[in-house]
Amino acid sequence: MAAVTHRLINEKELFAAFADGDEVAFRQIYHHYKKRIFPFVLKMTRSGDSTEEIVQEVFIQLWLSRVSFQNVQYPTSYIFNLASNKTLNYLKKVANDANLVKKAAYDRAEWSTNTEDTIAFNESLAMINSAVSELPSQRQLIYRLSREEGLSLEEIADRLDISRSTVKNQLGHALRSIRDFLERRASMFTLLLFLLNNKK
Structure with a gap:
């Protein structure tokens, strides 16, 4: 020791x-x-x-x-x-x-094999989650159904009983809001992680 x-x-x-x-x-x-x-x-x-x-x-x-x-x-x-x-x-x-x-x-x-080397990566994921949590409730739900559960626009529309165009518009707003949030507050690495995992 x-x-x-x-x-x-x-x-x-x-x-x-x-x-x-x-x-x-x-x-x-x-x-x-x-x-x-x-x-x-x-x-x-x-x-x-x-x-x-x-x-x-x-x-x-x-x-x-x-x-x-x-x-x-x-x-x-x-x-x-x-x-x-x-x-x-x-x-x-x-x-x-x-x-x-x-x-x-x-x-x-x-x-990365130890705590110090993974701090930046984990903080990036936490920052992305913070950005998602800032979204209005319906927009956040649509984003999570799309990106985390992998549902299509049609499947989300059916589940929430709203139109496909509404889902598409709300998802677009969500992506722009998260990107703007990360551009203001996060590192380039965090922003790249988000952009690369949310390519259409």
């Missing part, structure tokens, strides 16, 4: 030094985390060259935003989330096949 505590204290001191602009601390972080995030990004891009570029961008941004690390509670989660955002942004630009991006998002979830 003492060894674990010592390691965590050293890690906190290392990131504190990095936040103060210590280049030696930055190099240690770079060498430690590059070995971890490279295979993580490669799993999503399937390209060694692209992965190398993304990893370099991650550490460039990390250095440029080092001052903000003074307020980061979970550095590992922060770095992996940064790598995830960079990767998904890259895939969004180069891939017309949205399924590739969607698979990458779920590969990210499967890759």
